[in-house]
Amino acid sequence: MPVIEVSHLTKRYRQHVAVADVSFSVEEGEIFGILGPNGAGKTTTVECVGGLREADGGDISVLGLHPRRDRDRLRQVLGMQLQAGELPDRLRVGEAVELFASFYPNPRDPGELIERWGLGPKRDTAYRELSGGQRQRLSILLALVGNPRVAILDELTTGLDPQARRDTWSAIEQIRETGVTVLLVTHFMEEAERLCDRIAVIDSGRVVALDTPAGLLAGLADGQRLRFRPSAPFPDALLTDLPQVSALVRRGDLVEVRGGKDLLTAVTAALAGHGVIPEQLRLEQATLDDVFVALTGRRAGSPADAVQAK
C-alpha cells in the first residue's frame, strides 16, 4: 500500500488556480521528487499533503490519515521542512533541536542528530549567527527530529552555494538509509536526478510526466547527441534515414547527430558499412533539464507565466 496517495487534487486562491489536477502515489521508503518551474503549484501541493492548507477538491491520504481531519495524528508521524519557516533570532541550535524533540512521543536523540548533520560545533550558536547552509541543515534536522515516517522537504537547497548544496544532498542520502519516505520539492534538475527514485513533473498545476529519472530521459526523442569528425565524406541521408536519428547538423567538418535509444550503435554501424570512421567520437546524454524543456517549453528556473502562488 502506498504511503502517500494524492488523487485529483485541486486548490485555488481566489481567481488563481494553483493546482488544477494532481495525482501521484509514493511508496514506502521512496524519495519522490516534485519538479516544476516557480509558480507551478509544487509548494501548494505538498502543503495540502502536509495538512497546512485545505484542498478544494480531490483526495489525499498519508499513512491512511486525512491531512486535515486526522491532523493531530498526522503531525506525530510527519516531519516538514518549509520554505519560509525561520526560528527566533536568539534561539540556539541545541535548544531548538531539544525544543522540537519535546513535541514528539519518540524523538531521535538530539545530540546525535546534531553531530550527524555537522552542527556539533554550532550547538551553542544563536540562530541569527548561522549561515544560510547551516540554517538549512538545522531546518531539515528539525523536520527529522520527531522520528517521522514521512518527511516533506520543500526547496531544501535554494539559496545555498554549490558546496553546501552537495553537503545537503549527501545528508538526504542518509535519510534514505533510515527508511523514511521523502517527498522532495525542487526546481533543480541535478538535485532531482541525484536524489529521487521517481519524479512528478508539474507545470501550471498539472502533472505533465511521472517516471524514474532514467525513464524520463529515455522518453525523450532526441535524448542523445553524437559528435564526430568523419574520415571520409558521406551523404546526410545515410544517417537521417535511420529510425534512431532525429536530426543531423554539420558544423564545418564536424557532424552532430541527435536521436533516441541505441543511437550510438545504429550510427556507428551505418558509417562502418559505408567505410567511414567517426573520429573524435563523443556521446552526450541529455539531462533532466532537456526533459524539462521538452515537457514545459521552459527552463526549470524560470517563472511560469501564471501568477506566483503565495
Next chain:
Amino acid sequence: MRALSTVARSEMRLFLRDPVTVGVAVVVPSLVLLGLAAVPALRNPIEPTGGLSFVAFFAPSLLAISIAMLGFQVLPTGLATYRERGVLRRLSATPVRPASVLLVQLIINLITATIGAVLVVAVAVGVLGVPAPRHPLGFAAALLLGTAAVFSVGLLIAARAPRARTASGIGTLLFVLAMFLGGVYLPKFLLPDWLLRIGDFVPPGAGVLWETWVGTGPELAPLLVLAGTALAATAGAARFFRWE
C-alpha cells in the same frame, strides 16, 4: 503538556536574553522614582498636589510604564515578528499549536509587567515613605483591569498588523499616548482637566490607579470601560488572529 512546558521554558530564556527590554520594563520605573526622591524638595508636600509630596503624587503614574511598554510594544511586536518570519507557521507543522506560543508570551509579559508594577509600589512605600494604597481593593481592581485592557489591545495589534514594523509603530504610538495621558511626561497638575478625563478611560486607566492609591477611591465608570475594552479587544484578537 510536556511540549507546552518546554515552549514556556524556551520562550522564557529568549525573553531573558533581551536584557534591555527586561531592564526597562522591570527596573526603570523604580529607578526613576528613586532618582526623583534623591532631590529633597520633591519629598516635601507641595501645593498643586493637594499636600502630597511630588514623589507620592508621581508614583502612580510610573505604574503605567511597565504595563504599557510590555503590553503595547513588546508583546505585539514579538508575536508579529514570529508571524512575519514564519515561526508560527513552522510550529503549525509540528504537533504543537502556534496558539501555545501566544499563550506563553502573554503570560511571560503579564508576569514581567506585574513584577515591574509591584516593584514601583514596594520602592515607593517601603523605601520612600509614600503612603500605601489607600483603597487596596480598588487599587488591585484598577491594576488588574488596566493591565488586562492594555494586553488585550496588544493582542489585537498582534492579530492584525501585517508586519512586525507596523505592530511596533502602532504599539509605540499607543505607548506614548498612554504615557502622556497618564501624566508620566508631564505631571498631572499641568494637564487640562478634559485631557485627564480621557486618561481615566484610556488603558491602563492612569486616573483610577491614581485615585485608588493616593486619591479618594475608585470611580465605577472607568473600571467598567477598562473591563469592556479588555473583553472586546480579546474577542477581536481571537476572532481575527492571522497565523501566517
